[in-house]
Amino acid sequence: MRHIISLLMENEAGALSRVAGLFSARGYNIESLTVAPTEDATLSRMTIVTSGSDAVIEQINKQLNKLIDVVSVMDLSEGEHIERELMLVKLRAEGDAREELKRLTDIFRGRILDVTDHTYTIELTGSRVKLDSFIDAIGRELILETVRTGASGIGRGNRILKL
Amino acid sequence: MEMTGAEITIRCLHEEGVEYIFGYPGGAVLHIYDALFQQDKVKHILVRHEQAAVHAADGYARSSDKVGVALVTSGPGLTNAVTGIATAYLDSIPMVVISGQVPTFAIGEDAFQEVDAVGITRPCVKHNFLVKDVKDIAATIKKAFYLANSGRPGPVLVDIPKDISAQKTTFSYPATINIRSYQPPGRGDSQQIMQAVQLLLTAKRPMIYAGGGVVLSGASAQLTELVRLLGAPCTNTLMGLGGFPANDTKFVGMLGMHGTYEANMAMQHCDVLVAIGARFDDRVIGNVEHFAQVPRKIIHIDIDPSSIAKRVKVDVPIVGDLKLVLDELLSVLRAGTQKPDVAGLADWWRQIEEWRVTGGGLRYKNSSEIIKPQFVIETLHRLTGGDAFVTSDVGQHQMWAAQYYKFNHPRRWINSGGLGTMGFGLPAAMGVQLKHPGATVACVTGEGSIQMNIQELSTCKQYHLPIKVLSLNNGYLGMVRQWQEFFHGNRFSESYMDALPDFVKVAEAYGHVGIRIDNPADVEPAMKEAFARKNDLVFMDFRTDPTENVFPMVPGGKGLSEVVLSEDL
Ligand SMILES: Cc1ncc(C[n+]2csc(CCOP(=O)(O)OP(=O)(O)O)c2C)c(N)n1
16 A cells, blocks of 8 residues: 655754665665755655555554654554645647646646746646646646656644654 | 864773774774774774674674674775674674774765775664764764664664864763664553463463573573463574573473474464564574464564564564563563463473474484584583583584584574674684683684684784684585585585685694594594683584584475474484
8 A cells, every 4th residue: 555654854964865775675665755854954854655565564664763863753644644746847838739738737726837939837736646637637748847756745633743 | 181083982982881892904094093002991902804803893792791892994994894794783783883984075086995884884784873073973982882782782883084083172971862863662561561461371382482682681581580480381593592591491492494393383383472582584483474374372572663573463562671571571470360371281391292202302313433513512512511602603513503502591602693694603702702701612613614704813813812613524515515405406516615724734823723523532532622721722623424414404485394304313
């Protein structure tokens, strides 16, 4: 099953490679991994999207907790949570297609950030599923370039991951 | 007063009560060696290869409860040390390794003798540090010792760039250290402990399976008491030997690939299993699916949550320091009125006796013509009263030492169980001998393994280490040969050791005593002579039966009850 794991870790050189190294050394999947400092500059927050059997996910959580630089770990998928990903996509936008692309972007609540004679660059946030459906709706022929951040996640309501 | 980073490093070792540091100098650690030179509290042991420095620190740690310390230079010094670090990591040995690094301004430029020490060692240390500011040295070393020797122990690397060791700052050693992201477990969950006691008291076929964690946690007395109170059989892993006394009637021997028949069968067929500081690894329970075929309740006590439910499902997990958990478990057990199921236990022990008979016990056919390796170990056991420190290398000799030297005390059996590192035995013995100057230290090795660190005979000479080396020389990489005989149609691909040196002369060349023993009748006299030489390192070159195999054997990937017993007995 797909899991979204959030963790707080020391904002130290090498901390990221400890996490990434753990996943490759033990053969765990990483679908995406995002990381940035938090409002407390000594801490970074990471969101890892992974998948595996319950036993594997349990091991992933334990192994992450075991890393000395990791302060706390939360498997967001175990409760109510919000998942968002940012995508920038550059499209071939010519002739009649321009109107249609703008309409689709509006439907998906995206924003056009950059316009040239031939292209649109669109910003879209949402769940992975939403971003995937946008790409499907556009059709791959028109896509020149996509860049996705990978998911960031946060628990709903009182589910708080803090020091 | 201002001190250099190098002086601070050594002062930190004083503060930690370090007696010995095992190392080898080089460019990046010259300042640190200079600081070492100007003090006499920490004694430096100059090895002949960095791998040996780390193994010696490791042997020192395993035979005591102290942190082993090694010092190596950057680049090749560090890479040579990696095998030693990984060896300590896999067996959870507390150790601090200090490595030199190229100056901070040269890092990343492929400077002379630069390697990414933190990157290379990351997967085989508990934690590592690159010190980038001289002001951080003291706190970093404090953290390193704390991490190495708390929770589940392990090696910690501190990489110090050359310029940092030269810069000056004021020294103050933190009295305590707090790492907010690291809280090693202490006591276990009381509820879980109650549940474990309940389960154990209702068991008809209880089994206690104890590993290296018991030795590391110093919980042997608690384990022994638990076995007595429950009247249950107890087995030890290769790493756990000595954690429970081998001469106790409740001891069913080592389990696993070369464990006794009764230990493996009891492990397979018990109804309640309590695993204590052990991790169900592949060499212990073999095939996981096969193991899971028989229903049993499992209680697993370990300090590392990630060891629990990693390979087998667990019914009652208890995370905590074994000693504290067992103390609590024992007091619950003593306070309760319920007693173990005596009738059930009697049947269970009858069954175990039957297995003992079917399995035939540990046995070999002795010979008056050719030296049997098992006979050498039995003789060693007899002559040392079972009281020696025994280090070993890796191979058949290691298994025979584990099987036939009956360890009654923890920290006497020193071997590389997890990584299986040939070349471990002799340098580890150096660390043990330094920690226990008057004690008998025997290094059981093979002619293959000993040659992986034989240069350390020179270190032994320099520091007058009267280690007794027992080389079971079968002319083969015996364990490899055994697998080739069993699983590869007797095709002995590259497992024959041709052009062996004359080990007596080798020993003598290094300034030691060498004895070659060809006849079974000479085994005991030679050993007596060797042990009588209290101040000499004696290298015993036993020419043993090249065709001897280790039995019983659970072939790789098989289940515990699919054991191969000695065929010709
Ligand atoms: C560094 C290293 N290389 C290779 C091996 C694989 N290996 C395991 S046992 C063994 C043979 C050991 O031979 P020897 O030391 O003569 O002992 P014996 O098995 O004959 O008792 C080998 C090569 C290992 N464990 N360690």
